[in-house]
Amino acid sequence: MxxxxxxxxxxxxxxxxxxxxxxxxxxxxxxxxxxxxxxxxxxxxxxxxxxxxxxxxxxxxxxxxxxxxxxxxxxxxPLYPHHPMAAARVDEMIDMIVLHPGRALGTFFFEEVVKAGFMQQDPDPAALEAAQKQLNDQLPAIDSRLSCHTFLCGDQLTIADTIAVPVFATAQMTSVDLSAFPHLQAWLERAVSRPAxxxxxxxxxxxxxx
Ligand SMILES: N[C@@H](CCC(=O)N[C@@H](CS)C(=O)NCC(=O)O)C(=O)O
CATH class of the missing domain: 3.40.30.10 (Glutaredoxin)
Known part of the structure; x- marks a missing residue:
């Protein structure tokens, strides 16, 4: 392939x-x-x-x-479970991450990496402020989930993690600060330090x- x-x-x-x-x-x-x-x-x-x-x-x-x-x-x-409800939970987490904090992180990536880096344009402060507010509202729930589980959908790695890691890894290229979300930050650090x-x-x- x-x-x-x-x-x-x-x-x-x-x-x-x-x-x-x-x-x-x-x-x-x-x-x-x-x-x-x-x-x-x-x-x-x-x-x-x-x-x-x-x-x-x-x-x-x-x-x-x-x-x-x-x-x-x-x-x-097992990265995408057979059991319909287990698969639905993985899909639920993928949509939650990609469609919500993922959009806010995408705004930071676009404004600070794409626009500032490739288009020679200044980032839009209002867009960054709105994106930051969204992250402040939504990341506590993800951090809380990762405080009692190793991975986003429990203690088994799933494609929710393999999809979410690249989404959150964009924070390392922008001014997004994940330090207020220590469990999320630790989950990301573990993933990005590995060979894959x-x-x-x-x-x-x-x-x-x-
Ligand atoms: N929803 C699509 C988005 C794909 C997408 O936005 N790709 C961008 C790069 S990340 C692209 O190919 N842009 C080229 C263009 O728009 O000309 C997916 O998840 O695959």
Whole structure:
């Protein structure tokens, strides 16, 4: 199978999940800064010209969370449980993280990394303030959950973690301070210090321009 990607959090989700599953894959960089995502061959893989995209058995699958679910299913892995309610709990956590604090962290990433770094524009203070308020409101519940469990859905690693780690790891590239959420911070530190995360960053950075 081939993972088409760039060095971005949504691609990290897929590569990190594959690494945690022990899935064999080939990583093909698509240089977003050079506009490679809009080339016809990539538009054949992703109708909106985005990454990640997974090419598998002659088909292309897009959307990072859907790809992670598929990788865990075909690997018959406990990272995405068989039991319907256990799977629903994993899906619930994925949506909670990605659609809520993930959006706020995405605002910081866009304003401080993408806009300031690549577009030579100043970050929007009002957008950052609103995002910070959202994190202050929502992260205590995640921190509390991680105070009594090793992972987001209990004591077994699931794709909720492999999807959430790249989302929270963006905090390490922005001014977001997670120190008020010590259990969340410890969960993140444990994950990013391990080989699977280091390999993920190495694989994805191969596609970055020099
Ligand atoms: N919901 C999608 C979002 C994908 C996405 O936003 N990809 C960005 C990089 S992280 C992209 O390809 N941007 C290129 C563009 O919009 O031209 C997913 O989770 O896969």
């Amino acid at each position: 081939k993972i088409y990607g760039f060095n971005t959090p949504n691609v990290h989700k897929v590569v990190y999940t594959a690494e945690k599953l022990g899935t064999r894959y080939e990583y093909i960089p698509v240089n977003l800064l050079a506009g490679e995502q809009r080339k016809p061959e990539h538009l054949d893989r992703h109708c909106w010209g985005m990454v990640p995209a997974l090419e598998i058995e002659g088909e292309c699958l897009v959307e990072s969370n859907a790809i992670c679910r598929h990788l865990a299913r075909i690997g018959d892995s 995360w280091k390999r993920t960053l190495k694989v994805c950075s191969e596609g970055m321009p020099a």
